[in-house]
Amino acid sequence: MTMTTREEKRSKVTIHFAGDSGDGIQLAGSQFTLTTALQGNDLSTFPDFPAEIRAPIGTVAGVSGFQINFGSEEINTPGSNPDVLVAMNAAAFKKNIRNLKKGGIIIANEAGFDKRNLRLAHMDESVNPLDEVRASDYQLYRVDITKLNREALQDLELGMKERDRSRNMFALGFVYWLFHRNLDPTLQFLTHKFQTDPIVLEANIRALKKGYHYGETIEAVKRYSIESAKLKPGTYRNIVGNQALAMGLIAASQKAGLNLFYAGYPITPASDILHFLSRHKNFNVKTFQAEDEIAAITAAIGASFGGSMGVTATSGPGMALKGEALGLAVMLELPLVIVNVQRGGPSTGLPTKTEQADLLQAVYGRNGESPIPVIAARSPSDCFWVAFEASRMAVEYMTPVIVLSDGYIANGAEPWRFPKSDDLGKIQAPYFSGKEEYLPYKRNDKLVRSWVLPGQEGLEHRIGGLEKEKETGNVSYDPENHEEMVKIRAERIARIADDYPALERIQGPPKGRVLVLGWGSTFGSIKVAVRNAISEGLEVSQLHLRHVFPLPNDLGDIISGYDQVLIPELNNGQLSKLIRQEYDASVTAFNKIQGLPFRADEVLEKIRELHGA
Amino acid sequence: MERNGTAYSSKDFSSDQDVRWCPGCGDYSILKQMQTVLPELGINRKDLVFISGIGCSSRFPYYMNSYGMHSIHGRAPAVATGLKAANPELSVWVITGDGDGLSIGGNHLIHALRRNLDINILLFNNEIYGLTKGQYSPTSELGKYTKSSPLGSIDHPFNPLSLALGADATFVARTVDRDPTHLREVLKRAHEHKGTSYVEIYQNCNVFNDGAFEPWTDKKQRDANSIILQQGQPLVYDGGNKGLRLDGLKPQIVDLTEGFSQSELWVHDEKDATKAHILSRFFNHEPGPDKFPRPFGILYSEDRFTYEEAMQNQLDKALELQGKGNLDELIRGKSTWEVE
Numbered sequence: 026m027t028m029t030t031r032e033e034k035r036s037k038v039t040i041h042f043a044g045d046s047g048d049g050i051q052l053a054g055s056q057f058t059l060t061t062a063l064q065g066n067d068l069s070t071f072p073d074f075p076a077e078i079r080a081p082i083g084t085v086a087g088v089s090g091f092q093i094n095f096g097s098e099e100i101n102t103p104g105s106n107p108d109v110l111v112a113m114n115a116a117a118f119k120k121n122i123r124n125l126k127k128g129g130i131i132i133a134n135e136a137g138f139d140k141r142n143l144r145l146a147h148m149d150e151s152v153n154p155l156d157e158v159r160a161s162d163y164q165l166y167r168v169d170i171t172k173l174n175r176e177a178l179q180d181l182e183l184g185m186k187e188r189d190r191s192r193n194m195f196a197l198g199f200v201y202w203l204f205h206r207n208l209d210p211t212l213q214f215l216t217h218k219f220q221t222d223p224i225v226l227e228a229n230i231r232a233l234k235k236g237y238h239y240g241e242t243i244e245a246v247k248r249y250s251i252e253s254a255k256l257k258p259g260t261y262r263n264i265v266g267n268q269a270l271a272m273g274l275i276a277a278s279q280k281a282g283l284n285l286f287y288a289g290y291p292i293t294p295a296s297d298i299l300h301f302l303s304r305h306k307n308f309n310v311k312t313f314q315a316e317d318e319i320a321a322i323t324a325a326i327g328a329s330f331g332g333s334m335g336v337t338a339t340s341g342p343g344m345a346l347k348g349e350a351l352g353l354a355v356m357l358e359l360p361l362v363i364v365n366v367q368r369g370g371p372s373t374g375l376p377t378k379t380e381q382a383d384l385l386q387a388v389y390g391r392n393g394e395s396p397i398p399v400i401a402a403r404s405p406s407d408c409f410w411v412a413f414e415a416s417r418m419a420v421e422y423m424t425p426v427i428v429l430s431d432g433y434i435a436n437g438a439e440p441w442r443f444p445k446s447d448d449l450g451k452i453q454a455p456y457f458s459g460k461e462e463y464l465p466y467k468r469n470d471k472l473v474r475s476w477v478l479p480g481q482e483g484l485e486h487r488i489g490g491l492e493k494e495k496e497t498g499n500v501s502y503d504p505e506n507h508e509e510m511v512k513i514r515a516e517r518i519a520r521i522a523d524d525y526p527a528l529e530r531i532q533g534p535p536k537g538r539v540l541v542l543g544w545g546s547t548f549g550s551i552k553v554a555v556r557n558a559i560s561e562g563l564e565v566s567q568l569h570l571r572h573v574f575p576l577p578n579d580l581g582d583i584i585s586g587y588d589q590v591l592i593p594e595l596n597n598g599q600l601s602k603l604i605r606q607e608y609d610a611s612v613t614a615f616n617k618i619q620g621l622p623f624r625a626d627e628v629l630e631k632i633r634e635l636h637g638a
Numbered sequence: 639m640e641r642n643g644t645a646y647s648s649k650d651f652s653s654d655q656d657v658r659w660c661p662g663c664g665d666y667s668i669l670k671q672m673q674t675v676l677p678e679l680g681i682n683r684k685d686l687v688f689i690s691g692i693g694c695s696s697r698f699p700y701y702m703n704s705y706g707m708h709s710i711h712g713r714a715p716a717v718a719t720g721l722k723a724a725n726p727e728l729s730v731w732v733i734t735g736d737g738d739g740l741s742i743g744g745n746h747l748i749h750a751l752r753r754n755l756d757i758n759i760l761l762f763n764n765e766i767y768g769l770t771k772g773q774y775s776p777t778s779e780l781g782k783y784t785k786s787s788p789l790g791s792i793d794h795p796f797n798p799l800s801l802a803l804g805a806d807a808t809f810v811a812r813t814v815d816r817d818p819t820h821l822r823e824v825l826k827r828a829h830e831h832k833g834t835s836y837v838e839i840y841q842n843c844n845v846f847n848d849g850a851f852e853p854w855t856d857k858k859q860r861d862a863n864s865i866i867l868q869q870g871q872p873l874v875y876d877g878g879n880k881g882l883r884l885d886g887l888k889p890q891i892v893d894l895t896e897g898f899s900q901s902e903l904w905v906h907d908e909k910d911a912t913k914a915h916i917l918s919r920f921f922n923h924e925p926g927p928d929k930f931p932r933p934f935g936i937l938y939s940e941d942r943f944t945y946e947e948a949m950q951n952q953l954d955k956a957l958e959l960q961g962k963g964n965l966d967e968l969i970r971g972k973s974t975w976e977v978e
Contacts, residue, residue: 065975210973253977254977257977258977259976259977260970260974260975260976260977261975261976262970262971262973262974262975264971272969275963275965276965276968276969279963279965284724286720286723286724288720305956305963306953306955306957307953307957307960307961307962307963308963309953309963310953311724311949313720313723313949315716315749316716316746316749317745319716320713320716320745320749323709323713323716323717323746324716324717324719324720324723325720326709326720327689327716327718327720327721328721328725329720330707330717330721331721331722332725333724333725335724349711350710350713353709357707442977443969443970444969445969446966446969478725479687479705479728480684480685480725480727480728482684483684484684485683485684485686485704485705486705486706487653487700487702487707488706488707489700489706489707490708490710491708499655
């Protein structure tokens with residue numbers, strides 16, 4: 026009996042790949058992402074993996090997931106409930122089945138549902154959950170991936186373990202077939218990755234192709250096609266947040282004519298920035314893997330003192346360790362960029378999960394009065410712009426600047442209509458002009474001191490963490506001088522806000538009932554929620570902050586145009602506190618602290634609630 | 639070194655700031671000898687940088703007419719690492735103390751030593767916390783009575799030179815504030831050494847720990863208790879009355895007045911790591927005729943590539959392999975697509 030496979034068009038699909046943390050799920054996910062980007066779909070991804078490198082095999086705790094939402098329409102989030110679940114074992118199934126949309130597709134690796142796997146997943150060993158899936162609920166593909174893959178690789182000189190390692194490519198191949206994806210980008214990737222190991226290369230290529238042809242063999246019910254998205258015309262690439270951030274740093278250093286000195290201590294989820302930069306030394310980038318977080322920031326300060334653009338990146342616990350040195354940077358008034366790729370806290374917290382709970386730490390977390398500008402990235406590609414902007418501010422205003430990213434956008438990917446280097450503004454360091462007497466803490470009209478580098482004849486001077494006399498910079502314990510210096514340091518940071526571009530509403534009317542105000546990585550979820558709310562006829566607008574400290578001068582006016590301000594955050598209400606403190610506004614905090622990003626429908630529901638709907 | 643046709647004098651290195659250490663502090667002597675020796679070192683003042691942490695000794699940069707940074711407690715070696723790595727042209731000197739360098743900043747110190755940047759680390763050891771008014775430090779002797787150890791310290795002290803050798807430092811020396819000539823000579827050698835030079839300077843804190851180094855500075859005692867190391871010379875001390883010899887790896891004190899000849903003695907070789915380790919262990923708190931003398935001078939000196947050279951080599955290599963970085967190519971990446 027032959028059946029013809031039906032074709033269906035979709036405008037948007039969400040796929041969730043899940044398996045053991047050793048199953049190659051992240052690799053399969055990132056390959057699907059690249060392929061899909063190159064096919065012209067808009068997309069957003071969310072990798073979600075355990076903190077352990079090889080968590081106990083087969084357990085729910087060890088499940089690694091990768092979700093991608095892609096389509097022919099605008100995509101702002103990795104999607105809430107997947108249309109497709111690829112489950113390599115019972116634990117992956119158990120963890121994710123409740124999120125799968127009714128009528129969705131399950132691709133299950135049969136071998137991952139044996140008694141042993143059921144036991145490891147703490148499921149009833151006597152019942153295979155796949156037997157329980159009702160055809161009316163889901164479209165189930167039970168594929169014995171392990172067996173089919175082993176058969177396909179039978180004649181290759183490979184051990185069983187090594188054969189099984191390419192199972193992810195088999196699964197990926199089948200998903201490629203289901204969604205009309207092009208195999209070429211992944212074939213090219215494999216060829217490059219395994220260029221020194223022809224047998225492993227052959228195994229992976231064969232697995233991918235076998236998986237692809239499997240769809241035809243079994244005469245699957247339906248295949249889906251998703252047309253290219255109608256994105257703004259231009260040239261696009263796929264970009265991951267941490268990568269974008271590192272490129273932004275390089276771009277800024279080039280535009281400022283400075284060497285980039287990056288010092289870091291390995292920490293999840295910031296380490297990829299160090300990895301990326303250490304591969305790009307041909308941009309005059311010096312990378313320094315320090316002995317600890319404190320050495321990383323102080324070495325960056327030393328490099329800035331010496332005339333480089335000093336940068337360090339870390340995550341929450343590392344940020345806590347850097348606190349004292351941040352204070353030093355405030356006193357020294359040298360350029361310095363500090364990146365915090367936030368993760369769940371407090372303490373070690375949830376290293377691989379996302380959270381926005383370090384905002385108040387960034388704004389206030391130092392001894393003494395020590396204001397530092399804080400800016401936040403809203404999406405993977407925005408990490409580039411924020412890194413560039415932070416570097417510009419650091420150099421032009423001679424100040425440390427804190428960049429807040431988080432695990433969600435650091436590891437997430439999206440298409441990016443990237444800029445040309447000529448379109449990036451120039452960055453001008455305030456070097457000493459040499460026209461007048463040099464005083465280390467003499468300031469220009471923006472209260473910025475000039476930058477003199479060791480090696481400059483006749484301008485020898487000393488700086489340090491002790492309070493300094495106005496202008497000369499000499500150590501001073503004078504009471505009035507200290508108060509004046511505290512005020513000057515506050516004022517010079519406050520004045521940076523005078524140079525911000527005007528705030529632009531993302532959507533919705535300029536006045537009305539509800540303003541949804543966000544910062545950082547919640548941008549996409551809020552955007553979708555507000556768009557849907559508007560289409561439901563609700564009176565709601567969206568504003569998203571890049572500069573979270575100092576707050577923009579025009580924020581107060583905008584806020585006053587709305588009856589209520591809804592602030593969704595992945596913390597216990599930190600921006601809400603700042604806004605309540607600064608403005609007379611009716612603020613509703615909406616908080617999620619689960620180590621996961623917002624789903625758009627969660628925000629939408631809250632907007633409806635505020636409308637009394 | 640010449641500037642405007644005239645050679646530097648020690649005054650050229652003196653800043654306009656009043657020196658505020660306690661009268662009689664050993665730091666004055668070290669500052670003076672540094673300013674005295676600098677004109678001989680051939681460093682252009684514009685390239686000279688002093689980096690310190692926190693503590694009495696760390697005020698040092700304010701008194702030097704050069705570039706300088708008084709950073710935060712214990713972190714000077716890390717600041718200096720970033721500075722020197724970013725700008726290898728500079729002559730970088732780290733000023734630290736026993737609390738700053740060996741306690742709160744111990745981690746940075748050992749890592750700076752193993753990395754071997756071409757910097758000089760001067761550790762002013764007074765075996766006490768001075769600026770916080772007299773608590774025991776990581777080099778205070780066991781049983782020391784201080785404000786924070788009224789019943790005596792129970793912390794086993796660090797041996798600062800063994801620690802440095804253990805961290806594979808390439809230049810390890812000891813000198814003392816009360817011997818200006820020796821101090822200047824060691825500073826000069828530290829500057830000449832290419833790599834991290836680690837110099838422990840015994841420094842008397844006359845307020846909180848007066849006389850801590852008397853056995854090695856007092857004219858009546860010092861000859862019997864200390865030995866001045868000189869490259870290629872036999873280890874002789876106590877006015878030529880005593881010497882040291884090695885029985886295998888076991889050091890022995892020999893009485894030169896009782897028939898031992900100098901030819902049987904241990905000859906100092908600062909390139910010998912094993913012997914340097916043995917010398918560094920001459921560390922008895924209570925000196926005595928049967929105790930090994932405390933060594934002063936250069937215990938160890940090794941030629942090894944510097945960190946900043948290796949770092950620059952990698953940049954050069956990257957240029958050779960990848961070509962000069964092109965920002966547009968970087969941003970564009972390998973795979974792009976067009977949207978019409």
